[in-house]
Amino acid sequence: MITLDNVTLSFADGASRIVAVDSVTLTGRPGVVTGITGPSGSGKSSILALAATLIRADSGRVVIGGTDVAELSRSDLAVLRRERIGIVFQQSNLLPSLTAREQLQVMGELGGAGVASRRRAIRARVDELLDAVGLAEHAHKRPAQLSGGQRQRVAIARALVHQPEVLLVDEPTSALDRARGVEIMQLIARLTRERSTATLLVTHDVTPTASVDEWVTVVDGRIDAGALAAV
Amino acid sequence: MFVAWRDLRFARGRFVLIGTVVALITLLVGFLAGLTGGLASQNVSGVLALPGDRLVLQSSDGAGPTFGQSEIMDAALTGWREAPGVTSVTPVGIAQTRAEADGQHAAVALFGMPAGAAASEVAALAPTRDGEIGLSAGAAKELGVSIGGSVTVAGAEYRVASVGADVWYSHTPIVAMTPTAWASADTVLGGDGRPTVLAVSGDADWSAVAASTGTSVATPLASLPHLETFRSEVGSLGLMIAMLFGVSALVVGAFFTVWTMQRAGDVAVLKALGASTRSLVRDALGQALVVLLVGTGVGLLAVVGLGALAGSALPFVLSPLTTLVPAFAMVLLGLVGAAVALRPVTAADPLTALGSAR
Known part of the structure; x- marks a missing residue:
């Protein structure tokens, strides 16, 4: 479970400040895909950055599995990300030198205490995850040898291989055609339910609604209650 | 990784x-x-192989001492011999010239020093008679001679008494002579026959003795900067x-x-x-x-x-x-x-x- 409780985030803009996220309260529940949509510049990516602990809120609380991230040091946040959060980026952001299998294995090689046991646990799940995203036969291929949809599938598998409580997905279909986009959204929804992750999914595209359980609309950094609708 | x-x-x-x-x-x-x-x-292998804990140089013109300019005066030699704690003083003359043997010529370094000095690769070359020389391996090779052969140095002919270690001084192989023979050769070459360096050993107050004798003293290794070519x-x-x-x-x-x-x-x-x-x-x-x-x-x-x-x-x-x-x-x-x-x-x-x- 992830909760953003009355969170505000602003950026300096010369002498003034721009409020990117304004008193947002939002909860992502296990096994549920929460879609965050809104126009460009509305603050949805900033909400995702706050949820991913990549940036600290000015005020309010971000709580992941009972842990208030404001209390954590930078290195503790890195531990939180590698153990409890999965991130799927807008571009797949795969490492060019690694094969599909190694993109998943790398999650066991990110340092910190308990590397050996985490490495063993992750390696045991790699093939199952690649199979789950339909890429078992492409495990030996590097990103340049995969299509856009396949790369995004690898990225999804990478985000789930360490069994995170929270899955954060940023515009996963923006670089894909419509058919591939629907497939990716369905895959995310299926894996969210199978693995009981609390998924926050940022997208400007509200069409593939069957894959999203709840929608949140963000306008000017605020959640627009009028646009909130269960699908 | x-x-x-x-x-x-x-x-x-x-x-x-x-x-x-x-x-x-x-x-x-x-x-x-x-x-x-x-x-x-x-x-510098010849310098490092001299038989002493310290090497003493003396400059007559007041400038910093160098192997090329150093001349040990009699008073300094006496001062070092009489200094408390100094157990041995070996005067060594050094000069560079050309040697000839059976038509072969080679530039050599003449080291004049007494036979029987403390064991060292250079001391081992020193002959016992004035008419003899000891050749380093490099000198013997360049001159193409062996023990018993004859070599002409500074106009005088010497019999090769020994061929020893491959020791060099300022890029020339070492030829060892008695102090008397070296003084004669040095005089022929334009020198005054005075030793160039003292190889001294013992447990003395080196700085004090150097100051009192107007010389400079250093370990063999520390003396190397006094060799201009080095x-x-x-x-x-x-x-x-x-x-x-x-x-x-x-x-x-x-x-x-x-x-x-x-x-x-x-x-x-x-x-x-x-x-x-x-x-x-x-x-x-x-x-x-x-x-x-x-x-x-x-x-x-x-x-x-x-x-x-x-x-x-x-x-x-x-x-x-x-x-x-x-x-x-x-x-x-x-x-x-x-x-x-x-x-x-x-x-x-x-x-x-x-x-x-x-």
Whole structure:
């Protein structure tokens, strides 16, 4: 479970400040895909950055599995990300030198205490995850040898291989055609339910609604209650 | 090292290129170090093999003492012989000239010293009779003579009494004579027959004795800068080696700076996924270490191979000091260069991984 409780985030803009996220309260529940949509510049990516602990809120609380991230040091946040959060980026952001299998294995090689046991646990799940995203036969291929949809599938598998409580997905279909986009959204929804992750999914595209359980609309950094609708 | 190993494999062309550069610099450094060692040996091995704990020089013109200008006055010799704590004083005359044997000529260093001085490679050459000389191996080879042959030096003919160690002075092989024979030869050569250096031993207050006798004293090693050719030769070669070390660190640092800047996006992604900065730094330095070890290893093999071939034609010393030490320094300085290039790794902002245009 992830909760953003009355969170505000602003950026300096010369002498003034721009409020990117304004008193947002939002909860992502296990096994549920929460879609965050809104126009460009509305603050949805900033909400995702706050949820991913990549940036600290000015005020309010971000709580992941009972842990208030404001209390954590930078290195503790890195531990939180590698153990409890999965991130799927807008571009797949795969490492060019690694094969599909190694993109998943790398999650066991990110340092910190308990590397050996985490490495063993992750390696045991790699093939199952690649199979789950339909890429078992492409495990030996590097990103340049995969299509856009396949790369995004690898990225999804990478985000789930360490069994995170929270899955954060940023515009996963923006670089894909419509058919591939629907497939990716369905895959995310299926894996969210199978693995009981609390998924926050940022997208400007509200069409593939069957894959999203709840929608949140963000306008000017605020959640627009009028646009909130269960699908 | 998980990503580092795979980057090495993936971008092998780039890493082979920088590895080759490291290997070539190692070859240059190793070859220069071996040559420096060889030249230094041909310059100073005779000085280092003199039979004494300390060497005493005296300058008559008040300037800093040098082996070329030093002359030990009688009063100084007496002062050192009578100084408390000094157990032995061996006057050694040094002069350079040409020698001839059976039509073969060679430049040689004449060392005049008494037979029976404390054991040393130079002392062992000293003959017992004025009409005899002892040849170093280099002198015997260049003159083409052996024991029992005759050699003409400064107009006088001498019988070869012994052939000994391969000791040199200022790039000329050493020929040892009795002090009397040396004084005669030195006079013929325009000198005044006074000893050049005193090889002294004991447990004395060296500085006090030097001050009271108007001389300067130093260990054999510390005396080497007083040999003009050694100072200029080692100075220039040492400067070249130091510059090559600097070039090596800069090249490796520049390569890894560009490399890590190119990887800044990947580093941001790894940080966003939860990689610790320490693990990323370890990865980057480990990658540099692999490149440096392989590059210097190949360069070192080339130095050993070419050095063994060159040893017969050039003054070249193949030893740990001229091979392993420079190679170790190369790796160390390369790592320093790579460490300087770590800024893009430590400064990468994981937030940039969320951007749409990495």
